[in-house]
Amino acid sequence: MSGMNQYGNTVLRWWQGMFEDSATLKAKGIPPAPTSHKAQLKRCDSADAVMLQEGFRMLWLELLNQGLEDVPQNLEAWATVAAVLVHIKQDNGEKLAAQAGKKVxxxxxxxxxxxxxxxxxxxxxxxxxPDDFLKRIRRIVLQLDGKASPTKVADDILQWFDEFYAWSPRKADKRISVRWAMDYYQAANQKYSKSKTA
Structure with missing residues (x-):
C-alpha cells in the first residue's frame, strides 16, 4: 500500500471540501462537498458501511485515478481513513498521539x-x-474534540493497516505503536503554558 506521500494532497482536499467554508474553498479551487456526504459518513459504524457512501466514493475514485491499487486491503484502509477524518473538525497540524498525550x-x-x-x-x-481499530481511533479523535491533522491521522491509519497485513515489515522504532508511544509520552512529559496550546 502506498502511503500519504503520494496521496496527501488528495486526502487534504477531500477533507477540506467537507469542512471549510465556501469562500475558502473557492480561493483554493476546491469544490465543496454536499453536506449530506459528511452526515452520511458520520453515521457509519464500520468501514463496510463507509464503502457504500457517495462521500467515500469521491475520495476512492480520485485515489484510483492517481494510481492506487484496487485491492480489498486498500479499500478497507481508505474507508477507515474516511470514517475517522469525517470526525476531524479542525486541522491543527498536530499528530494524533502527541495531541492525545498533552496534559491540558x-x-x-x-x-x-x-x-x-x-x-x-x-x-x-x-x-x-480493523473494526476495533476504527472504533478506538474514532473515539480518540472525538475525545480530542475533533482537532488533529487530517493528513497525519490518515498516514497513521495507513501505516497501521500496512503493519496489520504485514505488507512492509518495519524495525521496532518505525512501527506505528512505537511511534505513537514516543509521541504520546513526550507530549505527556512536557509542561504546557496557555501560549503553547492556543
Whole structure:
C-alpha cells in the first residue's frame, strides 16, 4: 500500500471540501462537498458501511485515478481513513498521539492528566482487528474534540493497516505503536503554558 506521500494532497482536499467554508474553498479551487456526504459518513459504524457512501466514493475514485491499487486491503484502509477524518473538525497540524498525550484541559490550560488516558491509548495501540481499530481511533479523535491533522491521522491509519497485513515489515522504532508511544509520552512529559496550546 502506498502511503500519504503520494496521496496527501488528495486526502487534504477531500477533507477540506467537507469542512471549510465556501469562500475558502473557492480561493483554493476546491469544490465543496454536499453536506449530506459528511452526515452520511458520520453515521457509519464500520468501514463496510463507509464503502457504500457517495462521500467515500469521491475520495476512492480520485485515489484510483492517481494510481492506487484496487485491492480489498486498500479499500478497507481508505474507508477507515474516511470514517475517522469525517470526525476531524479542525486541522491543527498536530499528530494524533502527541495531541492525545498533552496534559491540558478543554480550555488549553495545564492539567494533571493527559487528554486521553494511558489505558485508552494502549487499547488503540493493541487493537486486534480493523473494526476495533476504527472504533478506538474514532473515539480518540472525538475525545480530542475533533482537532488533529487530517493528513497525519490518515498516514497513521495507513501505516497501521500496512503493519496489520504485514505488507512492509518495519524495525521496532518505525512501527506505528512505537511511534505513537514516543509521541504520546513526550507530549505527556512536557509542561504546557496557555501560549503553547492556543
Amino acid at each position: 484541559n478543554k480550555h488549553g490550560e495545564p492539567a494533571d492528566k493527559s487528554i486521553v488516558s494511558e489505558l485508552r491509548f494502549a487499547k488503540l495501540q493493541n487493537a486486534p482487528t
